[in-house]
Amino acid sequence: MQKNDEFASKGAAFEASEDVPTNTNLANTFGKIAERRYGRRDVMRGALGLAATTALSGTLGTLGGIKTAEAADGRYVWTEIEHGVDETHHVAPGHTADILIRWGDPIFADSPEFDPMKQTAAAQARQFGYNNDFLGYVGLPFGSDNPDNGLLCVNHEYTSEEVMFPGIGRQDNKGFPDMTAELVDIEMAAHGGSVIEVKREGEKWSVVKDSQYNRRITANTTYMELTGPAAGHDRLKTSVDQNGTTCIGTFNNCAGGITPWGTYLMAEENFHGYFGGAVDGHPEERNYKRYGVPGGWYAWSKYHKRFDINAEPNEANRFGWVVEVDAMDPTSTPKKRTAMGRFKHEGAEPIVNGDGRVVVYMGDDQRFDYVYKFVSERRYNPDDRAANMDILDDGTLFVARFNEDGKLDWLPLIYGSGPLTAENGFHSQADVVIEARIAADLLGATPMDRPEDIDPNPQTNKVYVMLTNNSKRKADAVDAANPRGPNDFGQIVEMVPPNGDHDALQYTWDLLVVAGDPSKPEVGAKYHQATSENGWFGSPDNCTVDAAGRLWISTDQGSGWSKTGNADGLYGLETEGEMRGYSKMFFRTPIGAELCGPRFTPDVKSLFLAVQHPATDGTKDFPGFERNSTFEDPATRWPDFTEGMPPRPSVVVVRKDDGGEIGT
Template sequence: MAFNRRAYFEDAENTPSNVDIKAPIGEIIAQRYSRRGFLKGMGYGGLGVAAIGAMNPLSAAIAAEGEASDRFGFDEIAHGVDTTHHVAAGHDADILIRWGDPLFAGAPAFNPHNQSADAQEQQFGYNNDYVGFVPLEGRFDHGLLVVNHEYTNEELMFPGLPGPQDEHDFTGITREMVEIEKAAHGLSVVEVKREGGKWHYVRDSRYNRRITPRSTAMTLSGPVAGHQRVRTSADAEGRRVIGTLNNCAGGTTPWGTILTCEENFHGYFLGDAEFHPEKDKLARYGVPGMSYAWGRFDSRFDIGQEPNEPNRFGWVVEIDPLDPTSTPIKRTALGRFKHEGAASVLTEDGRLAVYMGDDQRFDYVYKFVSRDVVDRADPAANRELLDHGTLYVARFDEDGTVTWLPLVHGEGPLTAENGFASQADVLIDTRLAADALGATPMDRPEDIEANPETGEVYVMLTNNDKRTGEQVDAVNPRGDNVFGHVLEIVTEGRHTATQNRWEVLVKCGDPARGEVGAMWNPATSENGWFASPDNCAVDARGRLWVTTDQGGNWPKSGTADGVWAMETQGERRGTGKMFFRVPVGAEMCGPCFTPDDTTLFVAVQHPAADGAEDFDGHQGRSSFETPATRWPDFEDGMPPRPSVVAITRQGGGVIG
């Protein structure tokens, strides 16, 4: 079977490892639409309650009102797929930094035909995902970007490979290629400035830094640090790890550090799990995934040689971007799973809550609440704050309540008799502990963001076509859920509470197709609906923006991924509006606003990778020599390059 790096990770996220899916909460008689009561889908997908496109009188009045209550003042763009990007009129979308751009004075210029690992460690990495902005000297036109580099697409990075690799074959992959891949992973910290209305990066800034799984030492902290299950031949004390892997989304703490999240770490390990001492535990995480050849050249990634190495990945890592000499820290108190994001919000009593999703079908939603209060006047006082607190997993009930179940050793089934000898075991095996507590299996929980203005928490549930009709429940209301939905947790500002409420904000997909079962405000236009919500951001005005990741499914929707504005309040609640669109084969990642909302940074990941064989005008899958697009350079011989884009309003002012 033809093998594509992006397709591999997409399949891994789509294939559940949670084999003990609980029975449905109960037969769904009436689905929850909105606490405001007016939100009706235009297509009901077999519910038999309304004809497609029907509106009640109130819905008709809302649609007729049109833009009167629109919080987003832009003319939306149209659905479509082509080789370049598009942004709403009145805005500019400029390439800020690309894969291979040099970060340091002595770094070589990018030459895709003559790459080296040493050069790549001095250049901007590959497949930019999460973007965080840290102001310098309190300025919103000058700061640091912290950017995750999630994974690499060998078939688009390297010339001369024999087409997309056969699965687990690795034909043509050399040691030097593996070292380049390692150097292209991790993170980049880069200083950026806005001058003359345009953003640029500062090549030789003292803040610039590359963090990679090839060379960057990190420490383990919290309950797992020093535990025998994280000790290796190179680290007999179990406290020092080289690098971070598959960094997807993230978050920013109130004291200015960045939380970067390790997601599909399983794919980097080779070996035979049959005789591994933790065979069943590895299986729950998909280890060994065997999608990279790294284990052929580096014993760390061969579970036969280093059986504990997988336990050292799957964590949230805290990084201080203002100190390029600082050591990143893996905060084990936040649990080990396939982290998509880590959204921080101050609680009602001044502590910190961190909301997180585990990005795999039928996995869970989590939150961590710190033991101690955040010291906003002294950032250094928060250095150990994320090492102490309580990790919870969510159970969503049919009556619209969400109960947060504590993952604490000795409570309930989390005992030595059930395989959890300590809190370290609970955290290393977070998924198994959540299974034991009866958490609710979800439709691929990806990014989660809290709205500090309203207290509401938005959960992006990307899709789940493995959910059958018998497994439908109130919070996951569709079987064969190809297009995903957005969930809203209503906290009323009580982030420390062990019980909140939940509602489905929208069910994604084209509402004009009744069989899809989409649910949108009828004011949503033919371009305002989207599919497969992935990342999101809440701007300083409390407005929600959603980015999408359809993977190879974009031909089913007929449109590329992008950024949509999303109404969450008032009469237009549940209305989408299309703002930005990526080139063919790309995923839309990392939406990040400057604090004054005058710039939106977005990350365009793996252009030309997804679904290229279905793109008109392109034959077969993309490769280095024949990509579906050469965005953003559009130069012969130059491959497509993942890039960060800076979106600004022409003439200045607030985005959207």
């Protein structure tokens, strides 16, 4: 791994850490499986369509940039925007993208106005947090599917001090010399999440600041309950919480989910980066090394000893979970659902199975880590919201093994089953969920190319897995579902449960698209042949399925956007019929930003998008700027474009100019 001081931004350092695998279980990776299924020669020459089944057959081709006038757009009929990179955002013609809320904006009637030169932790706790990732929408009143008034649930993943605070630059690359206790507390208050009521009047959306529902969840002030099989276990106890059932805060919340009973699932991803100390000889050494603890990205352990793994040996075990928040009750205590496993959760997207049980799909976002699902023991009751509130405490966690014959096996992580015994260090189900990665290693799960968001389509029951990239995969370590090594651009895997049964132990799977530039045979990309020179993408990250059943993909290339020459954005991607694999660009972010959390209102007439860390990633490659951004000298001052105002992560809301459905 490169040294921290070689990275231009905090985000670039994060990306590099995800590029360093901690998994040693690499004997049968997804890349090897893909090679055996499709044939390496076919993969690398872009001829996967000759060997695959439905996902890469027939209409798929490698003819990027050769879209013909006769080619139909299917369900994606807007005028496509062009690839490129500049200081602002762009949306398809016939649509308008407005800024809904920005970092620092007040979310309560008595919140102070944002002043970047006079930031305080107290003010930040009453203002919209920093890097906004996952977005969820719950109509008001609950159960109404109201498309014009609802609650927007927002994750605040991390902070970028180099463009957040004046005069200090990046800190983790030089030992945090300028970080004070107050600056650390501001960072902690900027993490977590926000629940805000939003309302549309005419064509404009706004935040209802005097709403009874509005709430900030932070890393340093919000108390949370630990529930499920690990709650109360000795490995979760600390000097402050001797019962092992209560912790303070959540952080690095990436994607997430909204349950049918109106709760908000916050997925804790790169929790390891917030801890300091020495791991060698530590009582949790095996566990912490598998998760990369301590990461040392922030100065939190300098001022808060619970983040020093030597001062509080178990504190890091209290993070890496899925957190459930009652969006309808701002006084409720969020709950960390340990039954769903501890790893670097990218998301947690639920679907109600045909038998009423709830299935949640989750990815572990690191090179060579795994795809999971959780199946609840109890059934969802649509007529009794209260009966569903703890449904995620009991159930079975599974990890995926992809086979070269197109079958997928779900392997249960159950104490006492197979290798999950005392002989391998597991003495209870608590140990299994705390060390879910090691349990999955022992079961022989398939190492993947950074599993990120995983979304089921309720109309078809197909499930889509975003695999962002894996530059560490070697050419001789490819498999059927990870067909390239090194893999700079990622791919999308489609999982199909038999007869729509998400509780089944065996699915089928296929590759939907292989990302990258299809005009370059050496890349091995694969799309529908009608995809234009602007329609292909790199590094799929988040996704969503709208009410019409259309799949939408947002990208996260990090500082590697220069490999495509295109900023991150949003794409429509056809999954069915003759146009399957057809991709089309709809939205583009400003320089250095990542697009996250696409979320439609139920009528598909409004689209919320999260644009995070503008001006940070890869700015040395931005023509005309070609240097690292700072607070005083950023590559863009999006979205305010006001001198003295730093770039601000923001939520954008898109409307069609004629008031119709987005993308039609």
